[in-house]
Amino acid sequence: MNKLMIGTVLFGLSLSANAGGHYVPGVEGVKGPSVPPPGNYYLGYLVRYDIDALKAPGTDADIPVSNKGTVTAITNRFVHISNTKILGADYGVEAIVPIINKDFNFTAAGYTNEKTAIGDIYVGPVVLGWHGDRWDAVGAAGIWLDTANSGELASAGDGFKSVMLTGGVTAYLSEDKSLSASGLMRYETNSENDVGFEPGDQISFEWGIGKKINSNVEIGLVGYDQWQVSKDKGTGSTANKFSKHAIGVEGSYFSPAIGGILKAAYYNEYDVEAGSGPAPTGDTIRLTFIKPF
Template sequence: MKNHLLGAAAIVTATAATPALASEGGRTAYPNGAEALTIAALPPPGTYLLNYGYYYTADRLNDDNGNSAGPPDFSVNIVGDIPRFVHVTNLKVLGASVAMQAFVPIINVNVHAGGARQNKFGIGDIIVNPLVLGWQRKNTFFVATMDTFVPTGSYKRTNLANLGNNYWTFQPVLAVTHFNPRGSGPEVSLKLMYDFNTKNRDTNYRSGQAAHVDFAAAYNFNPLTVGITGYYLKQTTDDKVNGARVGVNGNKGEVFALGPLVRYQAGKVPIAFQWQHELSATNRTQGDSFWLKAAFRF
């Protein structure tokens, strides 16, 4: 089960304070596409470090119809390193293994829009998760949990770029993975999430709820795994300011992305690279996500 640490639960980074599209500032707490392979497979009891290198770039900001509508010379670039600390206990609850985890994103956000530019570097909104439940039924694995995004990143309502969202997000998670943990073969993973956001007290803006999914399908040639990965998000409720709906359709966002992934088992350390190209987006930026991930046991 060496590869299991490249999955399960969520990570966090901040996006730029672009114009108010698809949730406040056009951003969501979870960076879509963070997870791909072995999403639902918890490792054996122990303490682990997963390191996520992240790069997101976009020069397009879309409107309700998916057409480019951003300010002149718009671009956003986010570089992050997100250590994830996981402890899997020997406890069992309802037949499930019990784990806990925390994520501490260190990010740099650069935004250029309409001749203005701003860069911010520091710690973003962290995730805490005291209870992760994982089940195994032969070669099928399940995870149920809820991630809490804590508004620890710096935020100012007048900034072009921010490191945090200035509100809490509570995200129930259900994930499933099917693969052979003892040899080569196909693998399929799916991670379902739903976001509930509190109000930003500095702006009285409440970002709408959103349903989203990370997914991957691959073949493990042992030690090399290749496949495809992607994500889909659809906002389900309106954005609101002072209780009133924002815009004509509530600034509801939607995005779909797809791209390749590669994983190599370097001894006991799985190393994975994935790229997801956003094929369509409404009320959001449209760009590309790149990930480089590795897992280590203490």
């Protein structure tokens, strides 16, 4: 069996098996493409991915033995949005530092282990946020660095670098902006890892439909879709391409007492197809804290 690449990164979890980049969607949700106004921001994510099964390479069928595990991440994201305008957008920068715990019991691979460490770090030198009367838009570019140890399956690092490009739009469907629909897309291209395997490019698409109940509370329907769009290369590669799809719910609350936003979301992956290696499938729970400074 090929080595699984299961890690955690900015905004979420990298949970593909021998394919895909660092980014796995499910942490942006409602109004994900809406960049905040100029200022400094801290975003803290607590994400837990519960693995129910592994899909056999090149199929959507479960490997017929018990393969369970969890990936839990505390991801720290730091964002600075300046007063500088580029192409009419607010210009900013960001960085992400994840702390990852992986706890695996994969019978199919004969592998059981648990590790906790700092994961691969993301550096984003370009964040552009546009704002209209009834819409917001984002464009961004950055790189996932190969900073963490990737010596074995439960290691925190993915063992390769990824360049990530981002674009998305939030549309406000009502005059008071209480109803919104958003779509956020990320494109990743990856370098070769330390065992001679190069994951194919992937596209991740996150969407959200939100409704503000009052000035402090918002609820919504959320989901994500992800596709590998080019073939893997090198050691252990095949022509198979992975894909995954999920749907869920989200709620958020602005707390005047702490001057920040608290969010919670749940996603269920209802369709997963593995690529060159086995792919995990399961459920994600996310808690987010957003605080301006």
